[in-house]
Amino acid sequence: MNTSFTLEKVLEKIRPTEEELSEAKELYSNVRDLVLKTLNIEYPFIVELEGSVAKGTALRGEIDLDIFILIKHDEMTNEWLRNNVIDPLLKAFKDMYFVQLRYASHPYIRIMHRGIEADVVPAYWANDPLSIKTAVDRTPFHTRYVKQHLKEEQKDEVRLLKKFFKGIGVYGAEIKVQGFSGYLCELLIIKYGDFMETLKNISQWRAGTVVRIEQLDETDKVLRIMFQNPPLIVPDPVDPRRNTAAAVSKQSLTTAVIASSLFLKYPKETFFFPPKLKVSFNTLAKFLQKSDRETVFLVYKIRNQVSPDVLWGELKSISRKLRNILTNRGFSVIDARIWSDESKMSLIMLDVLLPGRLTTYELRVGPKVMKSDNLMHFMMKYLSKSGVIGPWIGEDGKPYALVRREYIEPKQFLESLTRQEMISKDLELSMVTDDIRNLEHIEVNESKKDDFIHWLTEAVLKKPSWLGIDGVSSSLM
Ligand code: CTP
Ligand code: MG
Numbered sequence: 001m002n003t004s005f006t007l008e009k010v011l012e013k014i015r016p017t018e019e020e021l022s023e024a025k026e027l028y029s030n031v032r033d034l035v036l037k038t039l040n041i042e043y044p045f046i047v048e049l050e051g052s053v054a055k056g057t058a059l060r061g062e063i064d065l066d067i068f069i070l071i072k073h074d075e076m077t078n079e080w081l082r083n084n085v086i087d088p089l090l091k092a093f094k095d096m097y098f099v100q101l102r103y104a105s106h107p108y109i110r111i112m113h114r115g116i117e118a119d120v121v122p123a124y125w126a127n128d129p130l131s132i133k134t135a136v137d138r139t140p141f142h143t144r145y146v147k148q149h150l151k152e153e154q155k156d157e158v159r160l161l162k163k164f165f166k167g168i169g170v171y172g173a174e175i176k177v178q179g180f181s182g183y184l185c186e187l188l189i190i191k192y193g194d195f196m197e198t199l200k201n202i203s204q205w206r207a208g209t210v211v212r213i214e215q216l217d218e219t220d221k222v223l224r225i226m227f228q229n230p231p232l233i234v235p236d237p238v239d240p241r242r243n244t245a246a247a248v249s250k251q252s253l254t255t256a257v258i259a260s261s262l263f264l265k266y267p268k269e270t271f272f273f274p275p276k277l278k279v280s281f282n283t284l285a286k287f288l289q290k291s292d293r294e295t296v297f298l299v300y301k302i303r304n305q306v307s308p309d310v311l312w313g314e315l316k317s318i319s320r321k322l323r324n325i326l327t328n329r330g331f332s333v334i335d336a337r338i339w340s341d342e343s344k345m346s347l348i349m350l351d352v353l354l355p356g357r358l359t360t361y362e363l364r365v366g367p368k369v370m371k372s373d374n375l376m377h378f379m380m381k382y383l384s385k386s387g388v389i390g391p392w393i394g395e396d397g398k399p400y401a402l403v404r405r406e407y408i409e410p411k412q413f414l415e416s417l418t419r420q421e422m423i424s425k426d427l428e429l430s431m432v433t434d435d436i437r438n439l440e441h442i443e444v445n446e447s448k449k450d451d452f453i454h455w456l457t458e459a460v461l462k463k464p465s466w467l468g469i470d471g472v473s474s475s476l477m
Pocket of ligand 2 (some may be wrong): 051052053064065066
């Protein structure tokens with residue numbers, strides 16, 4: 001038996017089947033006919049297929065349609081759209097399909113039919129990318145650019161790159177992932193030719209790298225200033241005012257660079273199909289104890305049904321805030337992660353090293369800038385407090401004081417905070433625990449349960465699953 005790794009074997013698993021493609025195309029043509037029959041507006045419009053099915057870069061099992069209605073109406077408001085496009089279409093679709101009205105920056109309709117999702121998105125029909133009104137209006141230009149520049153044999157190369165990015169967890173521009181969009185994958189293949197050549201280039205990227213798809217007069221330095229120093233800059237060939245890689249975070253960039261270098265050295269399937277580890281809550285609890293970590297979980301109920309971008313945005317901001325507060329109070333926070341089923345439950349995990357080994361006193365440092373009022377405030381505060389050692393003035397000109405530490409355990413400290421500091425508009429705190437076993441029975445959307453356990457296992461073991469599971473079982477002993 002030949003067990004050696006080849007890209008062809010991956011492709012055999014990720015190329016869409018004829019059946020799913022023809023089902024999707026049939027759905028498109030039915031939706032298109034229905035739109036043309038239903039809409040009764042005084043502006044010219046066309047229905048056009050965008051997205052990966054139109055570009056020939058979709059992955060098996062993930063055939064989603066992006067159906068755009070391009071309307072030549074210069075003063076199109078969301079209200080006009082609701083009354084003249086969305087509402088009549090909702091009515092017409094309802095009898096045939098399962099439909100939902102959704103909002104991103106714009107209203108659109110999601111149709112779900114026999115396992116296929118189709119977004120029906122109204123947009124402004126612009127003559128050229130410079131006269132677009134909102135970001136959605138740019139999409140048709142992206143589709144056209146890719147159709148013109150991506151060669152037939154490169155479509156499989158895009159599929160490999162997308163699946164690789166999915167495997168290592170950096171595919172998608174949404175807030176949850178902050179990674180590489182489908183369009184960005186296509187541009188990289190257009191630029192570098194194929195999957196392997198793209199990985200070779202990515203492995204050489206560093207923070208602030210500029211990738212030019214088309215020639216531009218501006219220097220790298222000017223582009224970095226223009227786009228305000230993002231981790232990665234890929235000016236959009238259809239609209240160079242925009243950075244196609246604007247969503248890519250430092251974490252996603254580093255993940256892509258490391259995974260590319262590793263894959264070039266040790267190519268294997270786990271990069272595309274990471275093993276899904278599942279370990280019991282008891283084993284996880286023991287592992288945490290053995291590694292001297294106190295891991296605090298904040299469990300939230302989702303109060304209002306909001307879009308995933310809003311939800312993950314709120315979670316990221318609470319988690320960042322709590323991590324900072326803990327770090328400032330001397331706790332050694334090594335990691336903070338977030339999970340959500342995007343319907344009922346969300347969770348923040350704060351991973352803290354060496355609980356209970358904090359010193360009796362903690363150091364407080366006065367203001368950095370020498371300003372009489374602030375200096376006085378610091379001195380008076382600690383002069384009048386009991387149990388304080390100091391205050392004194394250091395060689396660096398800053399005042400210092402040692403105060404008795406109130407909280408040794410991160411969980412106790414978090415509980416001493418006001419609820420206001422731990423919640424947000426759409427999230428209600430339902431539990432704070434430092435015992436992972438308490439998560440076994442919390443309410444999670446049934447369809448996301450497996451994903452939750454895999455996420456939790458990886459969050460505890462700390463090694464990304466795309467690296468494979470070598471050595472994992474021994475570390476759990
Ligand atoms: N789009 C949008 N609003 C939606 C759905 C899609 O504006 N409700 C736009 C996206 O911004 C993107 C294009 O449609 O420019 C296609 O989006 P997406 O499905 O994310 O990318 P694909 O290239 O189709 O890749 P995938 O295979 O992941 O679907
Ligand atoms: Mg799509």
